Amino acid sequence: MPSDHFGPIMLKVNDVSMFFGKVAALSGVSLDVREGEIHSIIGPNGAGKTVLLNCINGLYHPQKGEISFKEQDITKIKTYHRAELGISRTFQKIELFRGMTVLDNIRLGRHIHLKSGILSGFIYLGKTAKEEIKTREFIEEEIIDLLEIESIRNKTVGMLPYGLQKRVELGRALALNPKLLLLDEPLAGLNLEEVEDMARFILDISQEKRWKVTCILVEHDMGVVMDISDRISVLSFGNKITTGTPSEVQNNAQVIEAYLGEEDLYATRR
């Protein structure tokens, strides 16, 4: 698939370096993500993939380099502000609100779209009640339907099996109605059936007219990555090796070398 048919550049990471003490987790990484694509980031363990996502959504601040989103420099902007701009994410190690119900977790994803403040929340009747009902409708129709989690909507998240928690976390990230969605290993730890469901959800989110969300996908499951990605960037020891279509990346000599000892690209995890 030629990458030209995607829209303009949505996210630009320019020469980003991030050090922890003397360890360089990222050294001079540059990449751009175009509107509408699924852009995967792969690389061996410890390559810096999670650190890169953390830089993009503002949890980490790189010592060098710039990140811009929709032509706005966001390098210095706080995490919550990036969320308001439309950057949402899931985490490698699930970060849900474990004591809350599934619905409440997803409601939290609607935070930036709600207007109620202290006074109107205190009174509740009228404005806030209407807003809450609209939120509920949105969640039921857009999120719960899509992710097929009708039966667990009122369950406490901490008690759910791992695979469902991953799904709820995706739901919460989606509720924000993001323009750019960062997915950190959404398939890790899932069984075969769950992997298929999750891959389908990611494709839906990317392609369905209603969503059309640009995705950055960090993932070790090469089968799925090669199937659903439009482009792939490869990181190794904090350096970006290459960016290209799945077939370009698979045949890249440097990539094969980086993965040497990890058997065949296709063999992982399945």
Add this chain to the structure above:
Amino acid sequence: MQYLPCGIYHEYYQQDHAWWQTRFVIGKMILLGIFIFYILPFWGGLYWVGVATLTIYTIMGALGVQLLIGYCGQVTLGHAAFIAVGAYTATLLTLQLHLPYLLSMFIGGLVAGLWSVLFGLPSAKVKGFYLIMTSLAAQFVTVDFILTQYVSQIGGRGQAFSLPPGSITIGPLVLDSDLKVYFLGAVLTILLTMGLANLLRSKVGRAWIAIRDNDIAAETMGINIITYKLMAFFVAGFIGGIAGAFWVSTLAALSPEHFQWFWSLWLVGVILIGGVGSIYGTIFGSLFMVLIMEGLKFIIIPLTPVYPALTMKFLFLKEATFGLAICLFLIYEPNGLAYRWWQIKNYFNLWPFSY
């Protein structure tokens, strides 16, 4: 999460949002209303009205502590300071500027809220232990220093502001009897409790709970952590201020004595015993603590002719009981009374299939 009785389903999302979702619950609430506004005040006698007034004051005080500790995860050991600020502001405005009492009370709440925000500012940078130190600073700076040394001297009154009978009025109504004070307190407590419960199920409250549970995820979802923490400090301080301003109406004279550090600690004990992170817990905890202390008096007073020393030692006994109650609860009922209540309720709601 709460279960509805068997056989009840909702057809509209609105119904899920209703306060009282079944007729049975509405019935119970009406009975509770009759108890609070009719049976207790008119049949209970002055003693029980007094006990109820103290309970109400404890609830209002503990609501703010519950909000900060139970819902936003910001430990505070100095809440009495904000109750005091509300009390003093309302008193000064009423006595010196002759503002209407309810207006003074409201302004007292606002001032206490802002004062609380001031001491909440460090929460932007520090957590846990350091924040506890800040709240202690709030207590001692506000009550033992500013109020005792300076505010108490306003108008040359010396240590205490006397509140002559009739100085507190609502329109033409003079709050001069225990019964009237009780009614005012009951209305205020119901308003504040329901308001806070509403707030907790709307955007702001959910953000607080999110910050408590996982601040990284909260920020990722677009919550400005600092702003929302400060909002929590404001609302907690506001409710405390209203509580303080209300308490003024029960007093003949206002002095810093009423807002000592032990009262701050006491309020934390209330929510520990009642249940952290539960509005019901605040109410149960307050009831429990007030009743235990009344029970203690009940036991001690007949004994005083035999052991006169007990009269002197009552304060000591009170504190010891307080400590003992908290220890016992932390060991045997760490989720507080509210959790037990929830279990009992669900047992009946799911009955006869409650296994």
